[in-house]
Amino acid sequence: MMAAENIQGAPVQSAPRDLAASLQAASVRFGTFTAIEELTLDIECGSFYTILGPSGCGKSTMLRLVSDLIPAASGDVTIFGKTTEQARLAREFAFVFQDATLLPWRSALKNVELPLEIGRNRGIDIPVGSRSPRELLELVGLKGREDALPHELSGGMRQRVAIARALVCQPKLLLMDEPFGALDEMTRDRLNLQLLDIWRETGTTILFVTHSIAEAVFLGQKVIMLKSHPGRLREVVDIDLPEPRTIAQRDTPEFNRYSAYLRNLLETC
Numbered sequence: 001m002m003a004a005e006n007i008q009g010a011p012v013q014s015a016p017r018d019l020a021a022s023l024q025a026a027s028v029r030f031g032t033f034t035a036i037e038e039l040t041l042d043i044e045c046g047s048f049y050t051i052l053g054p055s056g057c058g059k060s061t062m063l064r065l066v067s068d069l070i071p072a073a074s075g076d077v078t079i080f081g082k083t084t085e086q087a088r089l090a091r092e093f094a095f096v097f098q099d100a101t102l103l104p105w106r107s108a109l110k111n112v113e114l115p116l117e118i119g120r121n122r123g124i125d126i127p128v129g130s131r132s133p134r135e136l137l138e139l140v141g142l143k144g145r146e147d148a149l150p151h152e153l154s155g156g157m158r159q160r161v162a163i164a165r166a167l168v169c170q171p172k173l174l175l176m177d178e179p180f181g182a183l184d185e186m187t188r189d190r191l192n193l194q195l196l197d198i199w200r201e202t203g204t205t206i207l208f209v210t211h212s213i214a215e216a217v218f219l220g221q222k223v224i225m226l227k228s229h230p231g232r233l234r235e236v237v238d239i240d241l242p243e244p245r246t247i248a249q250r251d252t253p254e255f256n257r258y259s260a261y262l263r264n265l266l267e268t269c
């Protein structure tokens with residue numbers, strides 16, 4: 001690749017960007033089965049990454065590895081330069097699952113407050129967020145529904161509560177495992193747009209697993225394509241679409257070119 005040049009024509013050294021996560025030849029094994037083999041990948045701070053790959057290739061396993069839910073059998077994983085355990089204890093990241101996993105007897109607000117309560121009860125020093133739980137509910141469009149119980153909310157609303165809860169400790173890294181997979185297309189579109197707003201506003205790095213090529217292209221600045229048997233990195237594809245993204249972009253030739261490229265890539269994974 002050619003070095004960039006400044007206006008006088010002198011070469012410019014581009015500064016290495018800070019890393020939110022770094023995986024160096026990281027492998028995950030379940031017994032004798034290798035789910036992920038020697039995955040090497042740098043995640044730049046502040047970027048939105050989507051993760052695609054065939055079913056069973058290790059997308060969820062990769063997020064669980066990064067979030068210290070499972071250990072690496074070999075290799076190394078660091079989060080903001082810390083071990084995954086140190087990063088977990090420092091509340092550097094938060095997880096949003098496909099199922100909102102709210103406590104059914106607690107209101108929306110009380111669910112969002114839960115991580116703060118747990119932290120206080122354990123005597124953990126929680127980073128003070130710039131937004132209160134109430135403000136976070138407003139950020140995800142649920143102002144006025146603070147007292148609603150989970151069963152009184154729609155699936156999309158419950159997922160938004162889960163996102164507000166994930167943001168309450170001001171994580172620098174948000175790990176999202178198919179958070180909108182169970183929602184209808186219109187709700188998913190709306191939440192995609194809201195998530196992009198939140199990402200821009202908070203500057204959080206996001207790793208987002210999806211099965212949808214359209215969602216991966218729409219949300220991602222970069223798409224991580226994994227391949228299976230065993231799970232390995234196939235390619236990281238830069239998505240160079242104009243910002244901010246709009247739903248109308250999905251009908252553009254550029255968008256379709258990225259989708260077609262990823263579809264072909266997926267077929268070889």
Ligand SMILES: Nc1ncnc2c1ncn2[C@@H]1O[C@H](COP(=O)(O)OP(=O)(O)OP(=O)(O)O)[C@@H](O)[C@H]1O
Pocket residue numbers: 030033035053054055056057058059060061062
């Ligand atoms: N706890 C476990 N014990 C044994 N094998 C596991 C375990 N968790 C995951 N696996 C295996 O590891 C592989 C990767 O699973 P993972 O859930 O990460 O795939 P995925 O890419 O997220 O799949 P999908 O797209 O279907 O959700 C699969 O073959 C799965 O069966």
